[in-house]
Amino acid sequence: MDLMQYLQTTQKKVDENIERAFGGERRELGKASTHLLRAGGKRLRPAVVMLAAEAVRQGSSDQVMPAALALELTHSFTLIHDDIMDGDSFRRGVPTVHTKWDEPTAILAGDVLYARAFEFLCKVEGPGNAKVKAIGMLAAACVDICNGQHMDMSFETREDVTVPEYLEMVSKKTGVLYAASAGIGCILAGGSEAQTEALYKYGMYTGMAFQIQDDLIDIMTTSDKSGKDRASDIREGKKTLITLKAREKGLDLSEYRRDLSMDEINELVKTLDRIGVIRDVREAALELVKKGNDLISMLPDSEARHLLIDIGDYFVTRGY
Amino acid sequence: MDLMQYLQTTQKKVDENIERAFGGERRELGKASTHLLRAGGKRLRPAVVMLAAEAVRQGSSDQVMPAALALELTHSFTLIHDDIMDGDSFRRGVPTVHTKWDEPTAILAGDVLYARAFEFLCKVEGPGNAKVKAIGMLAAACVDICNGQHMDMSFETREDVTVPEYLEMVSKKTGVLYAASAGIGCILAGGSEAQTEALYKYGMYTGMAFQIQDDLIDIMTTSDKSGKDRASDIREGKKTLITLKAREKGLDLSEYRRDLSMDEINELVKTLDRIGVIRDVREAALELVKKGNDLISMLPDSEARHLLIDIGDYFVTRGY
Numbered sequence: 001m002d003l004m005q006y007l008q009t010t011q012k013k014v015d016e017n018i019e020r021a022f023g024g025e026r027r028e029l030g031k032a033s034t035h036l037l038r039a040g041g042k043r044l045r046p047a048v049v050m051l052a053a054e055a056v057r058q059g060s061s062d063q064v065m066p067a068a069l070a071l072e073l074t075h076s077f078t079l080i081h082d083d084i085m086d087g088d089s090f091r092r093g094v095p096t097v098h099t100k101w102d103e104p105t106a107i108l109a110g111d112v113l114y115a116r117a118f119e120f121l122c123k124v125e126g127p128g129n130a131k132v133k134a135i136g137m138l139a140a141a142c143v144d145i146c147n148g149q150h151m152d153m154s155f156e157t158r159e160d161v162t163v164p165e166y167l168e169m170v171s172k173k174t175g176v177l178y179a180a181s182a183g184i185g186c187i188l189a190g191g192s193e194a195q196t197e198a199l200y201k202y203g204m205y206t207g208m209a210f211q212i213q214d215d216l217i218d219i220m221t222t223s224d225k226s227g228k229d230r231a232s233d234i235r236e237g238k239k240t241l242i243t244l245k246a247r248e249k250g251l252d253l254s255e256y257r258r259d260l261s262m263d264e265i266n267e268l269v270k271t272l273d274r275i276g277v278i279r280d281v282r283e284a285a286l287e288l289v290k291k292g293n294d295l296i297s298m299l300p301d302s303e304a305r306h307l308l309i310d311i312g313d314y315f316v317t318r319g320y
Numbered sequence: 321m322d323l324m325q326y327l328q329t330t331q332k333k334v335d336e337n338i339e340r341a342f343g344g345e346r347r348e349l350g351k352a353s354t355h356l357l358r359a360g361g362k363r364l365r366p367a368v369v370m371l372a373a374e375a376v377r378q379g380s381s382d383q384v385m386p387a388a389l390a391l392e393l394t395h396s397f398t399l400i401h402d403d404i405m406d407g408d409s410f411r412r413g414v415p416t417v418h419t420k421w422d423e424p425t426a427i428l429a430g431d432v433l434y435a436r437a438f439e440f441l442c443k444v445e446g447p448g449n450a451k452v453k454a455i456g457m458l459a460a461a462c463v464d465i466c467n468g469q470h471m472d473m474s475f476e477t478r479e480d481v482t483v484p485e486y487l488e489m490v491s492k493k494t495g496v497l498y499a500a501s502a503g504i505g506c507i508l509a510g511g512s513e514a515q516t517e518a519l520y521k522y523g524m525y526t527g528m529a530f531q532i533q534d535d536l537i538d539i540m541t542t543s544d545k546s547g548k549d550r551a552s553d554i555r556e557g558k559k560t561l562i563t564l565k566a567r568e569k570g571l572d573l574s575e576y577r578r579d580l581s582m583d584e585i586n587e588l589v590k591t592l593d594r595i596g597v598i599r600d601v602r603e604a605a606l607e608l609v610k611k612g613n614d615l616i617s618m619l620p621d622s623e624a625r626h627l628l629i630d631i632g633d634y635f636v637t638r639g640y
Contacts (some may be wrong), residue, residue, distance in 0.1 A: 029470040081431065085424035089532060104473055105407035108466045111401065111434070115462035118438055122456035128448025135455055136442040142435035146428045150349040153424055 002309040007047055010068075011071045019071055032101045033109035033116075037076040039092040044210075045181045047073040048311065052185030052199045054304035056192075056295070057268035063125050064188045067134065071181045072140065077113035078145055078177075080106055085153065085250075086236065091228055097241040114142070124188055134184040137200075141180035148172025155239040159254060163244055168212045171204060177230065178207025205292035212285040213316050214238035216278070219269060226320040231256075231265045240283060245277045285316040293308040321623065323630040327367055330388075334363040337389055346360045352421045353429035353436075357396040359412040364530075365391040365501045368631065372505030372519045375616070376623035383445050387454065390440035391501045394458065395434035398465055398497075400426055405473065406556065411548055434462070439485075441598045444508055453502040457520075461500035468492025477561040477576060483564055491524060498527025502628075518615045525612035526632040532605040533636045535560035536598070539589060545640045551576075551585045561604060565597045605636040 001010075012240035022034040045138040046068035053061040082088075083096040084106050090096060121135050151169040155161045182203035186196045215233060219242065223230045233240050244254050256268065273277050289312040299305045321329075342354040366388035373381040402408075403416040404426050410416060418426035419425040441455050459561040471489040475481045502523030506516045535553060539562065543550045555558050566573050576588065592598050619625045 027467065027470075028474075029467055040451045081427055085427060105470065107401055107405060108470050112463055113431075114431070114434055115459045115466070118459040119456060122452050122459065128450075128452050130448075131452050132442050132448050132455075135452075136439060139435045139438040139442065143432055143439070146432045146435070147347065150347075150425065150428050154348075222534055293547070 002308075003307055003314055006051075006307050007042065007311075008045070009074060010050055011049040013042045013065070014046045014068060014072060015040075016067060018072075022067070023166075028101070029105065032097050032105050033040045033080075033112040035094070035097055035100065035109070036079055036092060037073065037113070039094045041076075041092060043072060044221075044311070045067075045075055046175060048178055048181040048203060048308070050178050050201075051304045051308050052182040052191075052309070053189035055199070055299050055302055055308060056186050056306075057189040058300075058302060061189070065194035066123040066136045067184050069186055070117040070138065070178065073117040073120065073176060074142065074247070077110045077117065078149070080110035080113070082149060085149070086232075088229060088232065110227040117119045121184075124187055124260060126190075130187050130190070131284055136185050137180050137187070141176045145290040148174070148176070152238065158239070159247075160172065161239040161243070161244065164239060166244055167208065168240060170208050171237075174211035174214075175204040175207035178210065179203035186239045186256055195299060196272045198298050202292040202296045203309065205288045205295070206315055208311065209285040209288040209292070210315040212241050212288070213243055213318065216281060216285075217318075218319055219265065219272075230262075231260055231268075234265075234268070235260055241281045242272065242277060243310070245274075245280045246272060249275045249277060251275060251277070283317070289313060289316050321627075322635075323634055326366070327362065327501060327625050327631075328368040328373075330370055331363045333385065334388060334392060334452050335360075337385060338392070341389070348421070349425065349428055351424050351430060352417050353400075353432040353613070354401055355414070355417055355429070356418065357433070358395065359414045361412060363391070363392060363495060363528065363538070364635075365395055368498055368501040368628070369505035371624045372502040372511075372516045372626060373509035374508050375519070375619050375622055375628060377509040377517050378620075378622060378624075381509070384505055386440045386443040387508055387621060390458065390503065390596050391497065392439040393433045393437040393440065394462065396398070397430045397437065400430040400433070400467070402469060405469070406552075408552065432550070441504075445512075446508055450507050452488055454507045457500050457503050457507070461496045464483070464492040464496040466586060467602075468496070469482045470493070476557045478559070479567075481559040483561070483563060486561060486564055487528065489559075490528045494534075495524040495527035498530065499523035513606060515619060518618050521617045522628065522632075523614070524611040525608045526635055528636040529605040529608040529612070529632065532561050532601060532608070533638065535562055535638055536601060536605075537584065537638075539592075541640045549584075551580055551588075554585075555594060562592065562597060563611035566592060566595075567602045569595045569597060571597070572593060602636070609633060609636050 024030050025034055026136060029086060038148055049064055049068040049071055050061040053064045067205060081098045084098045084103055089099045097109050118135060121138060148169050150171055179200045183196050183200035186199045216228055218233045219231050234256045236251055241255045292312050293309045296305060296308055329465060338357060344352055345351050359564055367390055369384055369388040370381040373384045373449050402416045404418045404423055408416055409419045417429050427561045438455060441458060444451060468489050472493055503516050503520035506519045537546055538553045539551050554573055554576045563573045613629045616625060
């Protein structure tokens, strides 16, 4: 099976499970909490959970599906709260939760999903101790995600953010949830400690690469394709590897912290390309993916391991 | 040991554990997330966790201390988010988190504590399956709390809220966390299913009574004593058993939905007392406590069981 087939199959299974679990929501808060979750998404974290499980225990990964859902729910919860903080008005082509409802409902909607994620993890079939370990890993990841988001916000008012600081922020904001996806899939499938550590780090590096690619997509891809406001990072003064590398090369992006026309964005992309920023950022992402892929070479050779390697490569080549 | 001694001893232990775990926070988000937690509080939910554990397994309850902390953290997380939604500016005599920091930080501060609560539950010594059951109970409680808070907010724009609707809201917003406190203490101490059910329901009823008493305190107790804005429920148009019983007796409190002077509040309390609202509300609380106490008569006779009964009585007699 090639990666795209695998991702499509997983996406379909995840979507079906989400519909089964949440399709009947009639309370307003239930609808608000599953609004983004049911608006689609590539279900990449669930795929990583399933593949990690398959990579350490050849065969079906159906048993870890509730964990795969738990990771998607956690991701969706963070999006709901982040959208409030960032004041973003649409995502996945639909209005964000605080826009369609209101802020208090969006805060609660995120909180509901958060709890549901832990409920799903509790439901996985398997030994209690492995589940507790997985739950602890998810909880620790959530703490890191909050710290990452807080760093990200605090960077907006700083012009002296360094690349190491940016990488720490990205490891927490995005890397750790992929790390937990791979780690939890491994733990619940009975993987060894060494396998769990390798997969956790693999997830961390590929997740960081994913975020760097996301930063590129933010500026390169049109809104109708990405479903997000184009160049919102630049307009909001977010610090990304793009803005940091641009500054290194003497281009100050803080003057673009305002409404931007399509022409201005296109012109900016041309400049970033010309002075080598786009190339440098792409290379940083590729390097992270390579580090991740090297780590999982310790796993037994299997289709799942190959697909995990493909997923890293896909993360940094996707256009949206 | 009498109840006040027991509560003081538990409070001291909980405070020490909180200081040990969080006293060294240096990141701004760490400080924000533990701001309310470290501002004091009676630590009633931890006491219920410990007493429930002692009631089913005679002897020390030190083993469940991390669970007791988990329940206090969960409570503190809900306060941080509720304060944002309700726009309250001080609590426990200190500025609320979104007032001292800002809304985005307060959202994240709550989210951090939420995760930490699950981390603490994972740390309890004991069999994995019991922990998973306890974690599932806490997660389900969190879902209910969100639904309760959402009902509470939606009541503000409705003048036809019924007493059963109010009781459902209170069971979710407040009852369920006391229910989970008693249930989790029991599960982790190796209690039987029947004991867990009895203690869970005991916690539910006494927790509901606690909230009804809180509604009374909101209007009866001065701010310097309670640490909260006096009569905020009335000013914000919240529906409480007081406002519903008043409406039954022909007194419409919606005209008090505005800034109120101390004299106006005192006058209002006098009226509520004269027409029998205060008495009716007190009786409803007492009845719930009695139901809770009857349920735990199935537990073996012990000091802990007596203290659980005392705690219910204390909930509805306390002045703040």
